[in-house]
Amino acid sequence: MLDLVQLRSFVSIAQFGSFTLASQKLGLRQSTVSQHLQRLEEAIGRRLIDRDTHGVRLTADGEALLPHARELLALERQTASLFEGEKPSGRLRLGISEDLVSGQLPTLLREFIADYPAVELHLTVALSKDLADMQDKGDLDLVFAKRRLGDRRGEAILREPLVWLAADPEAMMEKTVLPLIVFPPPSLTRTLLMEALERAALPWRIVCSCQSLSGLTAAARAGMGVLVQPRSLAPLGLRELPPSALPKIEDVEFILVASPGADQNTVTAFNRLVRERVANALHSTR
Template sequence: MLDLVQLRSFVMVAQTKSFTLAAERLKLGQSTVSQHLQRLERGLGRRLVDRDTHLVRLTVDGEALLPHARQLLALERQAAAQFDADAPRGPFRFGISEDLVSGQLPGLLEDFIADYPSVDLQLSVALSKTLAEMQDRGELDLVMAKRRIGEQRGDAILREPLVWLASDPEAVLAKPALPLIVFPPPSLTRLLLMEALERNGTPWRIVCSCQSLSGLTAAARAGMGVLVQPRSLAPAGLREIVPPALPALEDVEFVLVTSRSADHATVTAFSRKVRDRFGKGFALRHETS
């Protein structure tokens, strides 16, 4: 018989790749989480996790168990929600910045849909300022986006440095005008990088403007120019260009912004999912965008 408490610890370790982080998010002692894993392994007669001082990763048997463990835990939560009169339900309109659509977003949405089947989740992806305008018009209940340091809109989750990225930094830096790969206005990232270049007196030209991060990434990987992204979101295959080769960029903050008319129970449940997933850091690096 599989123990749901043990499975919960196993899934959190798999998600965070850390016994320490898993214990923090489950509000348990690290030794308790370790005991849960050991008992689960003994009960199954299989080793589920390889761990050393630097790395925690699932074994082949651990990878095989993970989807079943998630499904069992989701069924437990769904059963509890079925008899909870205050459980989230009804339409929920969520907007997210284009920067954040890869990484852990698919898993976040999958978990939320599985846990709250009575919620009708509606997703919008756009630039941060566009999402803010949609929310002001009453079109979105919750927005996850970027803001400039010092702005007050939203509840900050974490602060991230913006960095310059290119597939071949030496080649793009050798050009007489820096070739830029950017989102169109009203992109905050575009605004901050251009302000930095103007302050520094660096000549530039736009070689690619695209609404889609995947399109910008493709152009950067092809060597067309430089792309600016939060460091934790830097696509694979690109190298960071550090000052003084190019001017330092401002940090940005990722925030959750709730509409006054939004259902409190639904927003609270989704916000909890975000914080459980990302904790003190996003770990959002994506390899295929």
């Protein structure tokens, strides 16, 4: 029989790509997390994770186990919710970064509403900086967005590389002036890619600026230029440019930020769902 504690450690290692980060997030010693993995591998009789100087990666057996492990942990969460003393209820004003709309958001909202029907969900989709401003004004209870490395706002859920994407990468690499498809200010992604281009002293021009990710994606698929997105959220129909083609962009972190006055039961329930579904789903697409 599979041990849920061991599975949770395995999923956390897969999610963060690091024994150290997994142990920090779980509140356990690193040796304990390693022991959980060892016992799980012994119970299954298969090696699940390989370690080398570059970090950790799932084996083929680990990749096969991961979705089932997530399902078992989700079932545990749903079962526990049936017996919670005080179930989440009332209004939750939720802010979601535009980057996440085309990814796991529909599944996330569907599961949250199914688990907690007494919660009245109000959804706002915007750029991360705009969401932070709205939250500071008291208009949002919980925000799921991005921050740049080193920022202190919120609790980091996942670190992601930003990558250059295009419908035809080879054609973009031949451009003497790089055509950019970007969010308008105050987009964090826009700021970071501009900084990377300035450091490399590469010429560029903006050919499309749009508040909506669907609009930017349409422009990129039409071959208008290059779009930058977190690697695991790369839209279908776009391919990543080779690392040597354009300068490396600073990574970003996805974060959860709860307002002081938000209902803690509701915030805790949503945070748990994000960790079990969204973060793991983002990692599994790498």
